[in-house]
Structure formats: structure tokens, C-alpha cells
Amino acid sequence: MARKALNIGMVGYGFMGRAHSNAYRKVNNFFDLDYVPVLRAVAARNKKKAEAFAYSWGYESVETDWRDLVKRNDIDAIDICTPNDLHAEIAIAAAKAGKMVLCEKPLARTAKEALPMVKAVEKAKVPNLVWYNYRRIPAVSFIQQIVASGKLGKIFHYRSKFLQDWTISPDVPQGGAGTWRLDVEAAGSGVTGDLLAHCIDGAIWINGSIDSLTAMTETFIKKRKHADTGKMQAVGIDDASAVLTRFKNGSLGMFEASRYARGHKALYAFEINGEHGSLGWDLHDLNRVAWFDHTQPSNMRGWTSILVTDGDHPYLGKWWVPGLTIGYEHSFIHTVADFLEGLSTGEKVGPTFRDAYETALVCDAIIESGKTGKWKKVAGK
Amino acid sequence: MARKALNIGMVGYGFMGRAHSNAYRKVNNFFDLDYVPVLRAVAARNKKKAEAFAYSWGYESVETDWRDLVKRNDIDAIDICTPNDLHAEIAIAAAKAGKMVLCEKPLARTAKEALPMVKAVEKAKVPNLVWYNYRRIPAVSFIQQIVASGKLGKIFHYRSKFLQDWTISPDVPQGGAGTWRLDVEAAGSGVTGDLLAHCIDGAIWINGSIDSLTAMTETFIKKRKHADTGKMQAVGIDDASAVLTRFKNGSLGMFEASRYARGHKALYAFEINGEHGSLGWDLHDLNRVAWFDHTQPSNMRGWTSILVTDGDHPYLGKWWVPGLTIGYEHSFIHTVADFLEGLSTGEKVGPTFRDAYETALVCDAIIESGKTGKWKKVAGK
Amino acid sequence: MARKALNIGMVGYGFMGRAHSNAYRKVNNFFDLDYVPVLRAVAARNKKKAEAFAYSWGYESVETDWRDLVKRNDIDAIDICTPNDLHAEIAIAAAKAGKMVLCEKPLARTAKEALPMVKAVEKAKVPNLVWYNYRRIPAVSFIQQIVASGKLGKIFHYRSKFLQDWTISPDVPQGGAGTWRLDVEAAGSGVTGDLLAHCIDGAIWINGSIDSLTAMTETFIKKRKHADTGKMQAVGIDDASAVLTRFKNGSLGMFEASRYARGHKALYAFEINGEHGSLGWDLHDLNRVAWFDHTQPSNMRGWTSILVTDGDHPYLGKWWVPGLTIGYEHSFIHTVADFLEGLSTGEKVGPTFRDAYETALVCDAIIESGKTGKWKKVAGK
């Protein structure tokens, strides 16, 4: 009954730092696992904030330089929750130090920046994972399983979007703690890497690789004050992104992300249409799957709303009873549970750095096509 | 190809006069029938209004006394669209004159008042029908068929409500053209006869007879100005009505009607729960059936929203193509279509006066139980 | 009170022939108008079918050659309900004969084919209209009014789709009575002209002209039997069409049409996102408007489902009472009502041939971009 410790060194203490820490703390209450995450240390430049974070979450110690964290012998895994511009350096150093690496998405600002990270973890042969957490919303996992079973038959359409509305005001700055995602230096891109990357990761997982695409990107507000400098500066990110794709399996894709879609808080949604049925899901009602079964008698057909809360749905046997829902944070707990299970079984748990690199390649193609207006073949991972 | 005329004499020109007239005018465009309704005459005391109505709808002539209409030899069927207090006298006279009678619901103000009407049409052996139109919303007909097929197994629950919010203001008068439904003299009862009667008719049709019930009724606004006298007068109708019932098949019923349910315009809704499945419907989204099929694999179960617009759904083969909806008025067209078809086949088309009398008995029991607070056995029809 | 006759000569007796005829027959029952359509004649090559149609709908006479219809002096307006390949010839002849012309959409198979039609009606100065009926679904009209009022502020996004699933089987033929829409010779294009054209017409009406676009089109099933020849033949139409657009007002558009979207019968849907609010609608629930009002207090904001059935909603004052819905066919009745009203007032009623020509230009650009993969500027109407 003795569980093995997996000593976690966390870098960053922001929103994602909380989501991951919560996952580490809860996973063993609900899942039977050989490993138990131990919150050894959190690293962040601001010592006071790091200490407050450690206090809230029970981290045993604090580092003010992530390099010191990476050096520590009592750390097994580095979890990277910093802005995107720091992912590569930290991940590569951690891999070189023989640590497992769990990195927030997107893997890096660009595919070019991501590739050395992939190579580093593969060379070091360390378990590695990118936190595309929405794969492990039970409803999403369930859809992936149904599609993989072939139940839908030939696939014709995959459409996905991630819509928000929090940057419509010109007063939102770029850069800074809560708003670095508007700063192209820190983020690499705008909605494409932040939001659409989730759609792409999900699409590849569920519907396979994307062959080629054409995209339209837009920056509605051209200048914003930078939180660090206090000066108005050109905005380098994409505020909205829309994409047409052809998948390798012959199906057509439509993708969209925006932070200017008034009324949508975090509406990640997708739908897949096949010969024998269709499936849909959205993040606002994340416990539900929309299911159309064309094999039913024709006068009884319709879209069925499956409330994914039962013991025979993915992950749900570990939680409550039918009808009682879980939320956003559980996707992270499931990610940790699968990662820990993978350590026991030796099986790869995705999305690995290599998997996330493919998503980065698609995102790069989108940004480029947004500039050239031309169709672009997605490079192979 | 020559169709037989069914010569219609309409009494009244209000909201229901329009709904019925529209049905008579359209039915032969969409249904293949032996009979064609011919709009011979409309009777109403106000000659000018009757003439305007006749002009809009193509009635050939006008009478200012319904007695003259009943006497006419060129009329086959009398359609009664007056306030409730006139139903009995007109229907009985029409039956005596050998006319078919189509009467707006409720049949009369009370079951006691209704019984002689039933006897009159049965003695005269004339085709007779009460316009409980919602039976012939295709989705409702479809539900009735599914339940009748036994697909749900043993029935446990039937719940139904009809909610509106148009009388919340104390400034709404009682009596008068648009507001006679608030005047107990004209209407007989309030929401019980006006709204709940639809719920009861549907319940009996779908789930069988009601054995016994207990009810709560309320008049929220105790005095209202009378439109005729201009004086404040005690309100005699029920503003809200709530009922618990036991059906003869052992299932439990809950019924509610109100004109004080803010936010609901005309929300007639019902749901039936059986051993193997459940069905639901509401008037605001009248082309949809909610269907839960417990025989599906457990992890794929959910409520299916069937869009009832296809050729293999009741009545829909006569209309457009899948996905294209119909509305409220079509329930009247279907009623006429079935009535005319019944004239050809000789089969009884419900709800007959006798059927509607059962609904009246239930409504009377509700009003009485609302006063006594006691359970009441429903008298047999 | 005497109304003027508008003598209608109908060409075709198919699905649209029914929808239009129903509109002509009903409009005066509900709308107060100076004009009353009189169903003078229907023209179709198959005399027997034409006669049956005339009988069902009350047309006074039958012609077997539309040219004879156009020549008749007792006809004021020609209504074209044929397959698309006949629109141009008939419309031009009718205009030359001084008839008003009401033409089913799309105006023609291509913009090139449409242009002489536009010129013909403009030269003849005859009232002309293209039946983009969905503009006059009350919910859609209401949205157009709200957007036109400026209530949404600056517009960022417009997305629209029209999804069906009826051609997934390879056994569906091309050509023939019910399936001419799959035959490129008769239809001009596939889903682009049939379905997406509605989306484009609505978008231009509500959000203004489209500046440029890029598109992806696909034909999933490459060969189908032709109903006329009985032989397998290459399919020339687009089965699916997806488009990215830039509107002249700076907003971004996404459009999609498909007949391979399993589970969707006739799902025409659109959403528009502005600075201060958003609006959405779909054809399956056509009496509802989705409305997000960002000016509400932040903790009370959400998507409001407006049931568009009240007297203060467009066209609804003419129908029933709040909560009682109308359906698909009413969009045609409203089109006729507005057209007749326009005859009285002399005001142009859209979409005119010129308006529909702009939609044709967009559709042509889509088809071309689908082939070249390049962005295309939309030509000016």
C-alpha cells in the first residue's frame, strides 16, 4: 500500500500554477495510484508571492531562480507554468538535468522554438507531457473513444472554435501579470497559441493530422499600452484567427478563435460529423456530450444530450454518482492521474512534447497563412 | 376528383374564429380529402364587425343572430367560437336542427352545463367535436402514438402545466372582448377551464382516465374593474390552479395552470415517465419531442431532442421537408383534416363532446377540491 | 374596401410552387393590403401534374408552355419556381413582356447568367424580387433591425452556416424531379447556390457587403447516377463549401454549407458579435432570437432566448398571441405582404434582382476560390 513519491518542482505561481497544484493535491484521494505527488518546491522571482503560494498549497520550500530548482536532487519532475517565452529554456535545462518535464501549453512560442525542447526530452528519455488539459474532460475523452471505435464511419466535417470576449476594451494593456497573453514577446502569438491550440490539439487527437490549411488573422486593436513600459505600443498578437483545413483522412475542418466574440466567456466547442453519426461538446457545459445516432429509427432520431457523470464514462467511476457533475479543474487531476499511471506502466501518456510540436506546426502555419493569404501544407512532426 | 362541400356556419369572430377559419381555408391545399369546407356564413351580434370578418376570410354571408344561422338549410355544420357561456344553448339548438357541431373548448362552463350538450348531439347522432387543438400538434400526436404502442412500459408519472403571465397587472379588467376569460359568468372558471383543461384533455388522451384528485386554487387579485359596468367587482375565477392526481393506471399526476407565472407566455408542457423511457413536449418549441430511451446502452443514454418535421412523423408528410417547421395554427388544420376524413370513413374523431365532458368532470372536481381541500373521486363520463 | 387584383402566373409546381401559392392564398386573411393576389394560371410541361396542382391550389387555368403564360394579358406577375437553369430565359422574357417578376433564389446559376436578368427588369422598370424568404422570418427581421439601430456597436464577427445531411448516401441520384439540385447543369452549383446563398444574402442584409474571401469546396461523392440518363456521371456540384471573408465594415466572416453534416436537417444559423452585444438565430427554432446584452450588470449577463411571438415583434401583430408560434411557410407570406405593400407605396422591396446579383457575385467568388485556393475580391454589383 506504500506509494512512491513523485517530487514536484513547480515553476510559476499564476493561474496554471494553482490548477496544477490542485491536481497534485487531490489526485490520490480519488485515484488508486502507485505514485503520490509531493509538492517539494515552487520557484518564482518574487519571493514573497512564491511564499504565499507555497503556504496556500503546501509547497515545502521556495526558490527564486528556477535554475536552482532544476539543480535540486530532491526533485523528480519540473512543472512549467510560466509565460510561454520561458518554456524552452527551462524545459531544456530540466531535461538535461534528467528531470521529467510537464509543460503548460502551448509548448513554446513557435514550432521552431519548440523543436529543441522535443529533442531535449527525447534525448534525455524523460517522461514528458504538455498540459492540453481539455483532452481529459470526461466528455471529450468519451468522444475520442467513440470516434476511435469507428462508430461514426467516414468523417466529413470537424469544426471547432474557442471564443472569448475579454480584450474588447482598448484599455486592456499588453504585458504584465494577467495580460502577458496580449504581448507577442511573451506569448508568441495571440489567440492562435492561447486558444486555437486547444482546438488543434483536440482535432488531431480525435480526427487525425491536418494536411493543409488557409487562415485569416486579425488584430482589431492595433496599439495598446504595455504594462511594463507604460507606453502605447503596436500590438503584435492576433486578436482573432479563422482557419479552413483539410485533414489527412479527407474531412474538412473549420477553426476559429477570438477574444472579440461578445457573450462568450470561454466557449471552446467542437463538432464532428460522420457518415453514421455526429458528436459535439462545449466547455461551458462540459459534462454534456451531444450525440446524433443515425442508426436509430428515422422518426426517433435527434440530438441526444448525454450527461457524462456515470461510472461507465471515462474517469467518472472515481468521482460521485450519476447526475453529479465535475468541473474545469478535474481535467488537470485526470491528466496527473494518467501521467502517474503511465509512470507505473511505462506507457507513453499524451500529449507528449512531440505531440504538442505537431500542434505548434499547425499554429505556425496558421500565422503564416494569415500573412500570406495562401494555403499552406503543414510540416510533418 | 369532385369534392363534397361541407357548409360551415361560424358563430363568433374572435381569436378562435380566425384560427378555425384559417384551418377551413387551408386544409384542402395540403390534405387529400373528399370534403371541402365552404364558408357560408358567420353570425355575430355586431354586424359591422361580422362583415369585416366575412370580408377577411371570405364568408359568403352574415347573420346577426346565431338562431338564424342554425335555421338555414344551406349550413351543414355549426362552429361555436363564442365565450363559454353561450356554448350550451347554441350547441343544443344546432344539434336539434340536425347540424354537426364543432365547439371551442372548454365544452361549457361546468360539467353540469355540458351534459345536456352531450346528450343533444348523441340523440341527434350528428358528428361532433371539441377543439382541443393541441392533440394535433404533430409532436403531441407522435407522443400519444409512442405511449399507446407500449414502448414506455408501466407508467409512473405524468406532469403537465400551462403557464402564462398576462393578468399580473391589477389593471387588466374582467369581462369585455379580450378579457371575458377573467369574468366567471362568461368563462365558468379561470385557468382551470381555459388552460388546465388542455392539460387534462392531453393527459386523458395519452395516459388514460383520472381516478381522483386534490387541488389548490387561488385568486391573487380579488377585485377587478368589469369592462361592461366599469365598476370594481369581486373576481370569481381562479388565477392559479394546482392539482395532484391518481390515474386509473396507477400512475401519479401533477398539474398546474397559472396566469401569474412571469416569463411564460403560453407554456403548455408535459412529461410522462415510464419504466423504459420518458417523453416530453412544450408548446413554445412545439416541433420538438424530448425522448429518453432507457433501452440504449447505458453510457449513451440521454434526452434526445427529436425535431418532428419529417414525412414519417404525424401529419408532416403533408407539409414541407425535414427541418422546416410548422406552427400553432397547424393544429387546427389537422383537426379539420381529421374531422373531414372521419366524415368519409364514418369513424368517430375525438375529442367528441362525450370525451370533452370527461375533461369537464375533472375540471369541476378541481374547482370543488380547491374549495374543500379534500380529495375527490372523478365522476364517470 | 375594394382590393386590386394582382394576377399571378406561376411557372413550376414543385416544392416552391406550393410555398409561394400558399403565401398568395393566405396573405389577405392576415394583412390589410390594397392588393389581392389572384391565381390566374400555372405553367408546366406536364399537363396532368399542372392540373392537379391547379386543383389543389385553386389556379384558374393551366399552360404547358411558360411562353404562353408570359404572353397572356390577364397576368400581372410571373413567379418563377423552376430549376435554376430556366430562371434567366423566363425572367428576361417576362420583363420584356412588362410583367413583374418574382424569382426563386438563387437568381441564376452564375452571376454572369444573372446580370442580363437584372438589366432586363431594370430596363422594363418592373417590380422584381428574389425569394430569399428567410429575411422575413420575424426573428431574422428583428435581428436586422437591432443591428441597423447600432445597438451592437462595432461589429467584429459574423458567422453563418447552412447544414443538411440528405445526400450522404451514394444512392441519391443527380438530376430528376427531387434531385436536380445535385446536377450542376440544372443547379449551377451545389450547396453554395442552394444553401450558402441564403447565408450570404442574410449577411449582406444584416452586416453589409463582403469585400473579399477565400474558400474551400469539396465534392465527397465523385460520381452519381443521373436520373434522366440512368448512367453514372461525374458530379459537378460542390457537396460542401467553407469560406473566410472580410466584410467592408472590417468584421470577419465565416461561412459554411454542407449536405454531409449528419444530424442537421436544415440548420441555417448565424451569429453576429459586436462591441456591446451579440445576436444569434437558427432555422430549426425559428421563433427564437439569442441575445447577449453587454450593457446589463455584469453578474446578470447571459444569453437571452427571446421568443419572437409578440405584437411588438416584426409581422407578429398580424398573427396569434404571445407564445403561439409560426413556422417556415410564414416567411413567404411576409414576403408577399411586403411586395404587395411595396406596390401600393412605390417603395422598393428587397431583395431585388440587383440585390440578389450581389449574392451571386459572392457565390461565384466562392466557387472560383474553391478552385484556385486564392483570396478573391468580390466584384461590385
Add this chain to the structure above:
Amino acid sequence: MARKALNIGMVGYGFMGRAHSNAYRKVNNFFDLDYVPVLRAVAARNKKKAEAFAYSWGYESVETDWRDLVKRNDIDAIDICTPNDLHAEIAIAAAKAGKMVLCEKPLARTAKEALPMVKAVEKAKVPNLVWYNYRRIPAVSFIQQIVASGKLGKIFHYRSKFLQDWTISPDVPQGGAGTWRLDVEAAGSGVTGDLLAHCIDGAIWINGSIDSLTAMTETFIKKRKHADTGKMQAVGIDDASAVLTRFKNGSLGMFEASRYARGHKALYAFEINGEHGSLGWDLHDLNRVAWFDHTQPSNMRGWTSILVTDGDHPYLGKWWVPGLTIGYEHSFIHTVADFLEGLSTGEKVGPTFRDAYETALVCDAIIESGKTGKWKKVAGK
């Protein structure tokens, strides 16, 4: 920054033991509180299961007799998660020992059994709470606040139901671990105490006390095997319960609970209709509030679906960002957070034992009226 320990002694290790333990473990990660719950001991007769539970949740020790737990000096609060028949004895002993008591709902099997518990905690002056957790679903708390603000004006209707379908099979036993809720000895009543009690607690909290009621109860399956004895035994619980009530504020109530409502897993739902607006909620979509605001312009009115996930919604400022949802378990975390906050401020945190006693009185009246068929005045708490 040093937090005070609140030493918890848990009795029971079932479903509710997990839900409460999870709440104790998580509350300080998200809420800034003076107190931190410390999981000192769990008591249960089955030592092996108690140890496994302690291991999963980090309880420091195990007791096999709750009496030993109550005696321990290192315990501040006793949390009762046993079947209902043990609540009274444990709670009274705990209060006498000067412990705070947190008791799962319903307080006891009957109001009569509950009263001494109320007196015991009040005499001992110990903080006490009953886990009617649904009050602290943020959407429910939000509704309570809106109603309390008077925004709805005069209230006319309150309707609430709790529907499940898990006991339809006659093979479900009574008694035993997962099925003691079917055994009247252990549970006291069936759906009335288990499910409807939540509806009643919520109704009293939101709409005030219930004056009187009439009820219908039913046991559909009359005999079931007892899990302990293995013998078929008469079923003593109510399978379904339906109630009409009059509230002291003059509004009308309708309540229903059933475990025979096919298709509903745990559908706790309620709606309240007032003069100026209405509010609704259900547990399956627990992050949403349905809101109808009659003060909006008449043509823009409708039901608004508020996604309750923002910082200005109750409790949500402690969680994630707008659009990211929480689930069932969070209601328990909020309960603990408020209880701990109450310890700091000295303010009473409801529902106290006294509050839950009122709910018990209502439930008793329901059971009695279900037998007599008569209206019953609810006794004062």
C-alpha cells in the same frame, strides 16, 4: 499568517464521508480563513474499511466506535456521515461532550427524533450545521440573494422537484451499504427525507416558511429483498412524493420527488415566479441560472441563461476565471468555508439544527398528509 486548527472527527466513510473530507482538504487552498480543518480521526465499525478511507484521505487515526471518537480531547468537531438512524444518538453525545456538530441531512428520521438534537446543541451552545449543501452551489446562493433583494417583487409561485430513476428495478434491495435509503428503519422515509428535503430546505431559505400543505405519496414496489436478511420484506418508504403548499408570504408551492422518473439522474430543480421576474436553476447544469427580467423592454424580454462563473458571483472569485465551471463537490467546500468563517466572526451559519428542524417538520407533515389525504398546517419550529 498562522491558522488555527479545527480538529475533525468523522463518523462514517461512505459517499458523504468522501464529499466532506474532500471539502476539508481543499478549503484552505482556495479560501483565506483563520481556521484549517485537520483530519484527526475517522470512526467506523469496519476497521479495515475505515483504515483504507483514512489512508485515501489522510486521516491520522481510526476509531471503531464513534463513542471513543466523541470522548477524544483532540477533536473539536464531530461530522456525522452515517445513515439517518444514527444521527440523533451521535449528535446528542457529541454536543454533550462539547463538540461542534456537523450533521449530514436530513437531521434525523423524523422531526420528533430531531428535536432533542436541536435542544442538545443549543443547550451546549456549540456551533452546529446540517449539510444541506445545495444552498452553496453559487447559482443557488446567487438566486437567494436576488430574491432577498426584493428584485422579483411579490412572489406568486415556487416549484421544486428532485427526480431520479435508480430504484425502478424490483431487484434493487432495501437495506445494506448502498441501499439503506430504501429501508425505512435506517432512513426514516424515502424520497421525502432524502430528496424532497433538499427542495424544502431551499424553498424555506429562498421563499420563507411554509404554512400548510397537502401531499400524495406512493410506494410503487411494495416488497423488496432486504440486503441484511436476504428476505422479501414490505417496503416502508415512499418511492414518490408530491406536495401542494401555501407559503406564509401568500405564494403557492408545488414540490415533487421521485426515484421513478426515468431519464433523470439527480435532477434537483426549482423555479420562482415573482411580479417583476422569475428565476430558475437545476443541478444537472448547476453553473447556470435562468433569469427572466420583466423590467426589460417588452420586445427584448426572454429567459437569460447566466453562466455563474465570474468573480462577482458568490464564491466564484475564489476559483478560476469566467467561463470555467465548478461542480457538485464545491458546494461542500463552500459550506466548510462559511462554517469556518462563522467560527471567526461568531455569526451563525445556516442551516443550523434549528433550521433543519423546520424542514423536518415539513417532511413529517408531508408523510402524514400522504396517509390522511388532508391538508396539514406545518408546526412552528
